[in-house]
Structures are given as structure tokens and as C-alpha cells.
Amino acid sequence: MVSWDPRIEEMPKEDLQRLQYRLLKTLVYRLYSFSEFYHERMKAQGVHPDDITQLSDVRNLPFMFKSDLREHYPDWLFTAPQEELVRYHVSSGTTGKPTVVGYTQRDIDNWTTSLARGLTSCGLGRGDVIQVSYGYGLFTGGLGLHYGAERIGATVIPASVGNTERQIELMQDLRATAIACTPSYLLHMGEVAEKMGVSIKKDTSLRSAILGAEPWSEEMRTRIQEWLGVRAYDIYGTSELYGPLFCECSEQTGIHMWGDLALAEIIDPSTGEPLEPGERGELTVTMLQKEALPMVRFRIGDITQIDDAVCLCGRTHPRIKRIQGRVDDMLIIRGINVFPSQVEHALMGIQEVGSHFQIVVDRKSELDTMLIRVEVSPEAFSDRINDLMKIRNTVAQRLKGSLNVAVDVELVEPGSLPRFEGKAKRVIDRRKI
Amino acid sequence: METDQYVIKQISIFSENRPGRLAAIAQAMEEEKVNIFAFSIAEADQFGVVRALVNHTEKAHKKLTSMGFIVSFTDVIAVRMRDEPGGLYAIAKVLGEAQINIDYAYAYSGRDAAVLILRVNNVKDAITTLLEHGVTLIENSFFR
Known part of the structure; x- marks a missing residue:
């Protein structure tokens, strides 16, 4: 295994946790002293930096939300003066007001180092030609990957997004070995x-794909790998945490x-x-070394699990599983958290039904019911009711297996469920609570 | 024994079990000037399958598919049946003794005799067996 920085990446867990505690303590003192926002928040929460005496005390610190950034637009949460900043990025603001993030030179260095470790861990380095097909500009994806790829000594094709035919020509002509873009x-x-x-499989040199910036699934990974002849790696980050930041290693068993x-x-x-460790829930991140725009217990809204076991690659840092949904989409059915994305993943493996679906939640005599409507695929249609009932039962069993909650399944005509451009609205919640 | 002429193409249509679906199918058939000889509806709780014997099967298939319906062809046989007590028994008995299973059946009263439409697990054996027992089958050319 080749590591960018083995001393850090393979650091024994106890040492890593000691380092985290030291960084957390320093961070909390700095914010309590120099940030009005954090000072007020911590006071309101009744917690003083002196109360943080072990790593798990992080749970006593107040949360931070995306709305905090919007409400303090553009830069009221920054803890570095403008002359210390070397860059801004701005989120698109599709879900509200845009948010501005700023970087000191040390922030850029940490961001770049993080990506250098990640890209190295999935086998990239000097000699590779990396086509960066994330947007360049205000979005963090393009420039982030660009600097990370240069840092490991790879050759970058700063292709950005769009003009796809030209991108494919460049990929062939410049013999790109890796691409970074959305799945x-x-x-x-x-x-x-x-x-x-x-x-792409036969006529190009492409063998790796670093994919992120939108949710995707294991089924998509399999399809991409088989069809395009590449190894596909999941990369994760948001602009609040610098940008794309953490990546899977060559084991493909979670994001370090x-x-x-x-x-x-x-x-x-x-x-x-x-x-508890290993349970699925909302990812909350405290950035330990961020200078310009600190993030303490930032609630990104993504649902995942942490695997804290040492990875087969030897790296000791915790891994998060593929993002399994958004908190905003979560349904609570008879006390069990259910995400529409789980339904999507379960359906993708069943050939007899299409990938479109609708979830109807209701409450009958104090009990939540969940009905999933799916389209029968024309190839699977049999005119025997028994065969159709079998398909329905298969779907119900599969869904129950992955959701841990019993569901009703309704087979509907193909094309009859609503189609969505952009964000899909697949849930109808009729419960009156 | 040549059995092909007795194999009849039935169209089967997947339909949600809600008001207006049969009307949509029937209207489409009218527009295409397709005549329905016989049909039946099999229903589960939220969906059903409409099965029909029509003339111009290809035209019906094309029209319904273009409307977004799932349509498939199924091989069935049509048996001429005495329209009197014991008519059905005579046929069902022959098939039962030959261990041929009837998946589903429906019937209509024709001009001079009743007609029983059968979907069986083994079409060829069913045709042979019925013919051997002197049962009259209707050839597929009748339904064109």
C-alpha cells in the first residue's frame, strides 16, 4: 500500500484520539475567545471550554446548521480577517440563500492534503492523468480536485463540465487514466x-473514477465498473467542510x-x-483545523453510519458508509426511520418492476401504514394473476428486508407514476397527527 | 398431429383496478374497429388482467401499447361446448383425466353453441387429447 502520509494515516487509534482531543480543546478555546457567534452559542448551552475534558465531551457543544450560515450571510461567521483569506467559494443556493465559504492559505493546504491522501489511497499518483470534470469556479468541486491532483504529482486536465463530446476526445487524446465527476x-x-x-472501456486508458457531489448507490457502482471498465470510488464533502474532501481507498469499503x-x-x-457506534443516523462534523470558517458539530443533513474498525488497507481513521439519504426525507414508520433512498436501492435489484416508485404513508387505527406503488415492467408481465402476485410478494419481502418494516406493495401500470425533473417528490404522507 | 391451427392468440392487458380502465380499453378497440369476441377480467385487490379474444390482434396490441398499457399475447384454445347440462363436464373430465391443468377459463354463448376458452399448462397435449375424445375445437382462422 502506498500512503501519502503514513505517519498520520496509520497512526494508532489511541494516538489519533489524543490528537483529536488536543485539537478540539484548542479549537473550543479559540472560538470561545474570538467568535461572538460561538461564544454566545456556548453560553446559551451552558458549556465552557474548561468543561471539555475528554474527546466525547464534544457532545456537550451546541450544534450548527446550514441555516446559521445563511442567516450570517455573507461572512459574519468567519474567524479570520479578510486579508488572511486567499479564496472564496459560494454555494449555488438552490435550497435557499447562497452561502459563502472562505479559506486561509492553511485551509487550502489542509484541503489539498486531505485530497492528496485520498487520491493516493485509491491508487493514483505521479504518472496518472486526471480529468477533472467537476465545475470550476464558485463551486468547490473543480478547484478542490484540481489542487489535490496536482499535489500528488498527477497531470490534470481541467475539463470542467459540459461539452461532453470534446471531453471524450480529450480523454482519448491525452490518455486520461482517471476522471473526477458526478456519477x-x-x-x-x-x-x-x-x-x-x-x-470508454476499450478505447480509452481510463481505469479510475472519483465520483461524488450527489447521492449514488452500490448498484450504480457495479454498473459503472462493468460498463466503463473503471474502478469507481466514492468521494464526500460539502462546501462547508472545504469541499470534496474524503475519499474511499482501494478497498472500496467506506470513506476515510x-x-x-x-x-x-x-x-x-x-x-x-x-x-451507538455503527448505528445509522445523521452525520455531524466538527472540523478540527479550519481557520477561516470554523464548523463545530455541523449538521450536514446526510444519513450514514461510521465504521471505526481499522481498514484492510491499514489506515486507522474512521470510515463513513455511502450516504444513505437526507434527514429532510426521513419518514418515521411505527417508530422506525425509513428513507426513500432505501426503497430506491431495494427496487433497483428487482427486474420485474421499474425504478419509479411512490410511497404513500397513512395511519389506520393508530397504526402507520406504508404503501409502495411500483410499475410492473412490460417484460415481466404475465397474464396469470398468480405470477403477478408472486412479483408483488417478492417486492414486499425485499422491501421488508431492507427497511425492517412491513409494507404494502401495489403494482401499477408502467408510466402511470409521476416523473420528476430535478428533485423528486415521491412521498405522500396522509397521516394526520 | 397438426395442432397449430387450434392455437388462438389471446391478448392480455394489465390494468389497475379502478374506474374507467376498462372503458379506456374498450374505447380504444372501438376506435381501431377491433371486434371483441369474448373477454374476461381477473382481479387481484389493486390490479387486474383483462383477457380478450379479438379480431385484428396486432392492431389491438399496437394501439394499447401506444397508450401505455402492458399487453401480451397468450396461447389459448377455444372449445365448442354443448349448451346443455353436462356440456362443461364432458370437457373438464377429459382434461382432468389427462392430468392437464386449466389455469383459467371463460365462456361465451356463440350463435349455435357455447364456446369455452381455456388457458392450460400444456396447449399441445390439451388439443390432442380433446380431439381424440371427439371434442370440437375452433380454429384460429375463425377469430380473424
Whole structure:
């Protein structure tokens, strides 16, 4: 195994936790002293830096939400003066007012180092040609990956997004060995390439894909790997945490969250209480070394689990599983948290039904009911009612297996469920509480 | 024994179990000038399957598919049945003794005799067996 910084990446867990505690303590003192926002928040919460005496005391610190950034637009939460900043990035603001993030030179260095470790861990380095097909500009994706790729000595093609045919020509002509983009854009590239008579698998040197910035699934990974002949790695980050930041290693068993940069917790989204190790819940991140725009217990809204076991690759830092949904989408059915994305994943493996679905939640005599409507695929249609009932039962069993809650399944005609461009609204909640 | 002429193409349509679906199918058939000889509806709780013997099966298939319905062809046989007590028994008995299972059946009263439409687990054996026992089958050319 090649590591960018083995001393940190393979640091014994106890040492790593000691380092995290030291960084947390320093951070809390700094914020309590120099940030009005954090000072007020901590006072309101009744916690003083002196109360933080071990790493797990992080749970006593107040949460921070995306809305805090919006409400303090543009830069009221910054803890570095403007002359210390070397860059701004601005989020698109599709879900509200845009948010501005700022970076000191040390922030950029930490961001770049984090990506250098991640890219190295999935086998990239000097000699590789990395096509960066994330947007360059105000979005963090393009420039973030760009600096990370340069840092490991790879050659960067700063392709940005769009002009897909040109991208495929460049990929061939400059012999790109890796691409960084969204999984949906890579699938789109694969389709455009085929129309051009180019097989990415056979006619290009591409062998790795660093995919993120949107949710995707294991099924998509399998499809991408088989169809395009690449190893596909999940990368995670948000602009508040610098940008794309953490990446899977060549084992592909979760995203290494560098503990010297970030302290990750999983909490129950409804109560805010920390969950047991391995449980699924909302990812909450404290950035331990951020200078310009600190983040303490930032609730990103993504649902995942933490695996704290030492990875097969030897790295000791905790791994998060693939993002399994958004807190905003979570349904509570008879006390069990259910995410529409779980339904989507379960359905993807069943050939007899299509990928469109609708969830109808209701409450009958004090009991929650969940009905999932799916379209029968024309290929699977049999005119025997028994065969159709079998399909329905298969779907119900599969869903029950992955959701841990019994569901009703209704087979509907193909094309009859609503289609969505952009964000899908697949849940109808009829419960009157 | 040549059995092909007795194999009849039935169209089967997947339909949600709600008001207006049959009307949509029937209206489409009218628009295409397709005549329905016989049909039945099998229902589960939220969906059903409409099965029909029509003339112009391809035209019906094309029209319904273009409307978004799932349509498939199923091989069935049509048996001429005495329209009097014991008519059905005579046929069912022959098939039962030959261990041929009837998946589903429906019937209509024709001009000069009743007609029983059968979907069986083994079409070829069913045709042979019925013919051997002197039962009259209707050829597929009748339904065009």
C-alpha cells in the first residue's frame, strides 16, 4: 500500500484520539475567545471550554446548521480577517440563500492534503492523468480536485463540465487514466461516447473514477465498473467542510474521514443524541483545523453510519458508509426511520418492476401504514394473476428486508407514476397527527 | 398431429383496478374497429388482467401499447361446448383425466353453441387429447 502520509494515516487509534482531543480543546478555546457567534452559542448551552475534558465531551457543544450560515450571510461567521483569506467559494443556493465559504492559505493546504491522501489511497499518483470534470469556479468541486491532483504529482486536465463530446476526445487524446465527476455525468459521458462510436472501456486508458457531489448507490457502482471498465470510488464533502474532501481507498469499503481534520459523530436526527457506534443516523462534523470558517458539530443533513474498525488497507481513521439519504426525507414508520433512498436501492435489484416508485404513508387505527406503488415492467408481465402476485410478494419481502418494516406493495401500470425533473417528490404522507 | 391451427392468440392487458380502465380499453378497440369476441377480467385487490379474444390482434396490441398499457399475447384454445347440462363436464373430465391443468377459463354463448376458452399448462397435449375424445375445437382462422 502506498500512503501519502503514513505517519498520520496509520497512526494508532489511541494516538489519533489524543490528537483529536488536543485539537478540539484548542479549537473550543479559540472560538470561545474570538467568535461572538460561538461564544454566545456556548453560553446559551451552558458549556465552557474548561468543561471539555475528554474527546466525547464534544457532545456537550451546541450544534450548527446550514441555516446559521445563511442567516450570517455573507461572512459574519468567519474567524479570520479578510486579508488572511486567499479564496472564496459560494454555494449555488438552490435550497435557499447562497452561502459563502472562505479559506486561509492553511485551509487550502489542509484541503489539498486531505485530497492528496485520498487520491493516493485509491491508487493514483505521479504518472496518472486526471480529468477533472467537476465545475470550476464558485463551486468547490473543480478547484478542490484540481489542487489535490496536482499535489500528488498527477497531470490534470481541467475539463470542467459540459461539452461532453470534446471531453471524450480529450480523454482519448491525452490518455486520461482517471476522471473526477458526478456519477450521473460519467454515465452520461458513457452514453455520449457510445453514440460517437467510442467505448470508454476499450478505447480509452481510463481505469479510475472519483465520483461524488450527489447521492449514488452500490448498484450504480457495479454498473459503472462493468460498463466503463473503471474502478469507481466514492468521494464526500460539502462546501462547508472545504469541499470534496474524503475519499474511499482501494478497498472500496467506506470513506476515510481523516481524524486529524474532522471529528465525525452520528446522532439521532430527531433527538440530537449521539448514537451507538455503527448505528445509522445523521452525520455531524466538527472540523478540527479550519481557520477561516470554523464548523463545530455541523449538521450536514446526510444519513450514514461510521465504521471505526481499522481498514484492510491499514489506515486507522474512521470510515463513513455511502450516504444513505437526507434527514429532510426521513419518514418515521411505527417508530422506525425509513428513507426513500432505501426503497430506491431495494427496487433497483428487482427486474420485474421499474425504478419509479411512490410511497404513500397513512395511519389506520393508530397504526402507520406504508404503501409502495411500483410499475410492473412490460417484460415481466404475465397474464396469470398468480405470477403477478408472486412479483408483488417478492417486492414486499425485499422491501421488508431492507427497511425492517412491513409494507404494502401495489403494482401499477408502467408510466402511470409521476416523473420528476430535478428533485423528486415521491412521498405522500396522509397521516394526520 | 397438426395442432397449430387450434392455437388462438389471446391478448392480455394489465390494468389497475379502478374506474374507467376498462372503458379506456374498450374505447380504444372501438376506435381501431377491433371486434371483441369474448373477454374476461381477473382481479387481484389493486390490479387486474383483462383477457380478450379479438379480431385484428396486432392492431389491438399496437394501439394499447401506444397508450401505455402492458399487453401480451397468450396461447389459448377455444372449445365448442354443448349448451346443455353436462356440456362443461364432458370437457373438464377429459382434461382432468389427462392430468392437464386449466389455469383459467371463460365462456361465451356463440350463435349455435357455447364456446369455452381455456388457458392450460400444456396447449399441445390439451388439443390432442380433446380431439381424440371427439371434442370440437375452433380454429384460429375463425377469430380473424
